[in-house]
Amino acid sequence: MYAAYATVSNKYKKLGYQLGLRAESSFFEGELTLTKQKFDNNFPVSLFPSLFLSYKLDEKNDLQLNYTRKINRPSFFQIIPFPDYSDSVNISKGNPFLDPEFTNSIELSELHTFNRKNTYTY
Numbered sequence: 001m002y003a004a005y006a007t008v009s010n011k012y013k014k015l016g017y018q019l020g021l022r023a024e025s026s027f028f029e030g031e032l033t034l035t036k037q038k039f040d041n042n043f044p045v046s047l048f049p050s051l052f053l054s055y056k057l058d059e060k061n062d063l064q065l066n067y068t069r070k071i072n073r074p075s076f077f078q079i080i081p082f083p084d085y086s087d088s089v090n091i092s093k094g095n096p097f098l099d100p101e102f103t104n105s106i107e108l109s110e111l112h113t114f115n116r117k118n119t120y121t122y
Contacts, residue, residue, distance in 0.1 A: 003025075004022070014055055015055050016056075020051075020052075022047070022050075025046070026073065028040055039096060041079045051066070052064070061113075065106075066105075067106050079094045080094040
């Protein structure tokens, strides 16, 4: 798996921000030791931006807005294209054509600080 990350953050008056970008690619390659059967799965380069904003409403309250893009790749065993007979009752076989799942997440919250130690987010 290859990945590169970049992040920039700053604050301007009551507004704080953090911008991020991750580029990532992975390649699976395997061989069944008993049968010498080979398989692989290549996930091309994907970009994952992120944005975190915070705005200070007053001394005890902050408004926050976050955006992230995430990936959920199939596990190694989910893509093995050969039958697994290790459990004779539950024979399984993976799907080498499974694609990763991409998720875009947006979250809006308010952070309230109590006496500098405790916080409550809603």
